[in-house]
Amino acid sequence: MADPDASGDRTAARLRNTLLPFTIRNALTIPFYRRKWAGHDPAGVKTVEDLRRLPTLSKTEYRTGFMERFHDPGDAHFLIHSSGTTRTITWRHRTLTEAWAVDHLFRRATPADSAPPLVLNLVRTFHGMPFPVPGTAVSIPGTTIGDYEISHILQTLVKAHRVHGTRQRVAAIQGTGEDLALVAQALLEHGIEPRSLRLQSLRSAGYLDESLRRFLESIFDVPVIDRWSMSEVFGGATRPPGSHAYRLDPYVVGEVVDEVGEPLPPGATGELTLTELYPLVQTQPLIRYRSGDIVCRVGDRDALEFEWWGRRTESVAVVGPAGLRWVTAWAHVAESLAGEPSVLRDHVHPHLTAIRSVDVGQPSFLLTSTKGGSEAIIDLVIALRHDPRVYGGATDQLLRRLWDALAPRLEGISIALRLRLRYGVGIRGAADPRAATLDFGPRPFKDGPPSVSQPALFVGRRQRA
DSSP: OOHHHHHHHHHHHHHHHHHHHHHHHHHHHHSHHHHHTTTSOOGOOOGGGGGGGGGGGGHHHHHHHHTTSSSSSSEEEEEEEOOOOTTOOOEEEEEHHHHHHHHHHHHTSOOOOOOEEEEEEEHHHHSOOOOOOOSSSEEEEOOOOSHHHHHHHHHHSSEEEEETTTOOOOEEEEEEHHHHHHHHHHHHTTTOGGGGGOEEEEESSSSHHHHHHHHHHHHOOOOEEEEEEOOOOOOEEEEOOOSSOEEEEETTTEEEEEETTTTOOOEEEOOOEEEOTTTTTTTSSSSSSSEEEEEEEEEOOOOOOEEEEGGGGGEEEEETEEEEEEEHHHHHHHHHHHTTTBBOOOSOOOOOOOOOOOOOOOOOEEEEEEOOSSEEEEEEEEEEESTTTTTTHHHHHHHHHHHHHHHHHTTTTEEEEEEEEEESOGGTTOTTTTOEEEEEEEEEGGGOOOTTOOOOOOEEEOOOO
């Protein structure tokens, strides 16, 4: 029996290889790329495998050399932008011509005889502004930013709505994992059984840990489809239910590359780069654009599949004889802490009063490291609900579980971990005068986790003036 996924992969590969030469030809009409590719062989790029002939493009390089210098300013009709998580917003100029191409592609993919489903789209106000895509559904915007908005969401979900002459109920909810969990909590606290809504699916944007995924799937009794994307890039990747890997959309090219831009094989970890395709992007195409995300390439299919590890700034690498090697990252710590009730959460909207339990955000911690040698130091700050010394036994168990989760990745590596346990406020409240921290200082990871009964530097709450 033929593998439908493999057949789809081959179709996607043919589409990418068909559009890529047009993409390169279009890029050569743009002064930025003619300068950047001087001394390279863009004419030799015929397939995805040939992209290695070209240099990668960093965010900084795009912002300083291309962001404000698009080649056809008279045709720019849209401005889209990233969320600015790197403290600088990345702008993109899009045209009516591109909008027509995108509209043509997506409308052809929509069955003409099917009624579009009704989707509640939970919009985040600080996650950038992506390029609008013609939908295959009727979208109802919503947000979890306040009590009134939560009430509006509940009314939207329990009632039927007249759309195109027929009465419909919301069939799916789309938003971040935290927003989906807030909606689930609001339904439960207001006596509404989530299963009674008979949703068809939940779609999550952004990282979704397994404990939160299990909670959502059990409460709503529907699968959660996880989506990875960047606001400034047209195209992303989807992680289907039951899978740990994301698969790229067929209309974008992805590579996992090393520090010099060489593509890596399955099983290797590196930075994800993306290439937008003509004619969907024409004026400011991003070609071999470094996403800033560290991923592990998995699978052996034609389509790129990857496990998301974290941002470069939240990933740990060591340098050995073979060069730089990524060993662990934000997602691994997050998965270890996600099911720990003593760990604070980064509340999405802590001021809500319509919901008593708004503690559904990601675990509150900060992971950084010093790179550049085999003696790397991981700096990990974890925010707890209480003084870790009060419930010392439970805190020690938490640290042992964390060490056990990281040990397979750090075994045999000369690396130290500086652990700090903060309580009183979350990581985002580092400057809060109520914060207090227990600092155990750097210690070799192979020596195992510290115990709260061991000596540690205590940084107490600051006195108010």
